[in-house]
Amino acid sequence: MPTDAPVLTSCLAPISKEGLDALIASGKKNPAAIKTVKCRTIAEGRFRHLNFIRNLPPHVVDEPPVLLGDDTAPNPSEALLAALGSCLAVGIHANAVAQNIVIHSLALNLEADINITSVWGTGDISPKPVGFDAIRVTVELDADAPRETLDALIAHAKRWSPVANTIAKPVTLVVASAENSGA
Numbered sequence: 001m002p003t004d005a006p007v008l009t010s011c012l013a014p015i016s017k018e019g020l021d022a023l024i025a026s027g028k029k030n031p032a033a034i035k036t037v038k039c040r041t042i043a044e045g046r047f048r049h050l051n052f053i054r055n056l057p058p059h060v061v062d063e064p065p066v067l068l069g070d071d072t073a074p075n076p077s078e079a080l081l082a083a084l085g086s087c088l089a090v091g092i093h094a095n096a097v098a099q100n101i102v103i104h105s106l107a108l109n110l111e112a113d114i115n116i117t118s119v120w121g122t123g124d125i126s127p128k129p130v131g132f133d134a135i136r137v138t139v140e141l142d143a144d145a146p147r148e149t150l151d152a153l154i155a156h157a158k159r160w161s162p163v164a165n166t167i168a169k170p171v172t173l174v175v176a177s178a179e180n181s182g183a
Contacts, residue, residue, distance in 0.1 A: 012093065012103040020097055046070060067116065081110040081135070084163045088137065091157030096143060101153070104142040111136050135167070 027033070040052040041061075047069040050058035061079050063069025074082060085108040096103050112132040117124045139154050158164050 012106055014097050014103075015093060017097055020094060024098070048072060077112070077114055077132070080132075080167075081112060084135065084161075084167060085110045085137070087161045087163035088139070088154075088157055091161050092139065092141065092153060095153050095157055096145075099145075099149075099153070101149070102144040104144075105140065106142075107140040109138045109140070 038053070042050045042052070044050050047063040047067065049061045051061060052058055059079075060073035061076055062071060062073040063075045064071045067075065069075065089106055089108055092106060093103065112135040114132055115128055115130075118128065118130060141150050141154065143150055145153070
């Protein structure tokens with residue numbers, strides 16, 4: 001983890017309590033609402049990929065040199081950790097605001113171990129776990145509440161995190177060739 005990361009000395013800029021309350025009311029009014037999120041991933045060359053989401057600039061994913069990449073951006077496994085860390089942090093922040101807890105600082109440290117010897121199925125494909133077996137997250141949370149309250153807040157954010165749930169539960173994954181692609 002970078003040791004030169006900025007440290008906030010006052011409080012975390014809160015989200016709008018009114019906006020959060022409106023979002024909560026909307027969810028309670030229509031609890032079956034489903035939103036489709038989309039990403040278009042385009043291989044730029046080598047192992048660098050551009051991921052287009054909404055109207056945002058492309059989110060770049062690359063590999064480090066040890067995995068034959070150019071090291072210009074996080075690799076896919078690191079991007080997964082970043083998505084999980086961000087989702088957990090959003091949940092912690094939103095729940096703190098909902099409970100009127102002032103957060104002074106919030107940082108999450110995530111790590112996981114991965115065996116890369118299968119080289120995406122081109123290397124050693126003897127039986128072994130592919131991907132992470134476990135993800136470890138530590139939350140550094142300085143806020144105006146007792147430790148028990150903060151621990152409950154963190155546990156609640158984990159329980160309701162869409163990304164944490166996608167990782168932790170079996171999920172249907174369909175990967176298919178597009179009809180018009182190929183020769």
